[in-house]
Amino acid sequence: MRIAVMQPYLFPYIGYFQLIHDVDKFVIYDDVQYIKGGWINRNKLLVNNQEYMFTFSVQEAEMKAKINDRCLSTKFLYEKDKFIKTISQNYKKAPYFSEAFDLILEILTTEERNLSDFIYQSILKINKYLEIDTEVLRSSNLPIRTFLNREEKLIDIVKRLNGNVYINSIGGIKLYSKENFKREGIDVYFLNSKPFLYFQYREPFIPNLSVIDALMFNSKEELKDLLNNYELV
Numbered sequence: 001m002r003i004a005v006m007q008p009y010l011f012p013y014i015g016y017f018q019l020i021h022d023v024d025k026f027v028i029y030d031d032v033q034y035i036k037g038g039w040i041n042r043n044k045l046l047v048n049n050q051e052y053m054f055t056f057s058v059q060e061a062e063m064k065a066k067i068n069d070r071c072l073s074t075k076f077l078y079e080k081d082k083f084i085k086t087i088s089q090n091y092k093k094a095p096y097f098s099e100a101f102d103l104i105l106e107i108l109t110t111e112e113r114n115l116s117d118f119i120y121q122s123i124l125k126i127n128k129y130l131e132i133d134t135e136v137l138r139s140s141n142l143p144i145r146t147f148l149n150r151e152e153k154l155i156d157i158v159k160r161l162n163g164n165v166y167i168n169s170i171g172g173i174k175l176y177s178k179e180n181f182k183r184e185g186i187d188v189y190f191l192n193s194k195p196f197l198y199f200q201y202r203e204p205f206i207p208n209l210s211v212i213d214a215l216m217f218n219s220k221e222e223l224k225d226l227l228n229n230y231e232l233v
Helices: 014-022 076-091 097-108 117-129 150-159 176-184 211-217 221-225
Strands: 002-006 026-029 042-047 050-057 135-137 165-169 187-192 230-232
Touching: 002 014, 002 150, 014 097, 014 117, 014 165, 014 211, 014 221, 014 230, 026 117, 042 076, 042 211, 050 076, 050 187, 076 211, 097 117, 097 211, 117 135, 117 211, 117 221, 150 165, 150 176, 150 230, 176 187
Parallel strands: 002 026, 002 165, 026 135, 165 187
Antiparallel strands: 042 050, 187 230
């Protein structure tokens, strides 16, 4: 049983979905402290042929509040309308605009304001579009022992889900010890996305944008190729 664990990210880049696609069960790690300045409530689009950072603001809360305790702010309706307008203006000539735009509108019509719930539902909808059938869980619904350190918590999650293989994004290669997992009967691999290009409006290609950009410029068949464009190390 292959398991992956990642924090919830807002419309994450295609590598996030490569990780979901590679495993049997994917855990959204939402009962850890919310940190400002990450990818939980923001990401990047292609605007005027340049990177553009968009953000959905969250309500103020105590510093130690967990991700699943945070909610989208009262500005969400305004930010949502602005977001939709930005996408429409900058992607309307993209070859798969209609299908991708309908998906985004479906995600944004939710009345959900809890940040973790909103992202969870959006990931499920994007998975369905991409035909990814991986089971998606949330760590806040699992009985994890809170006194464990970061690595021990991941091991605990994998064992509770009867996993024997843990896949992490390549960024964790310096954080987690294969030997420590191996002692618990778990093999560890790190997913490294291979470089890829696809048609945008003009060169040079701008990588690592939100999955929205990939949805706009790629057919479902091409997206499936992107989902498999990685190596495990």
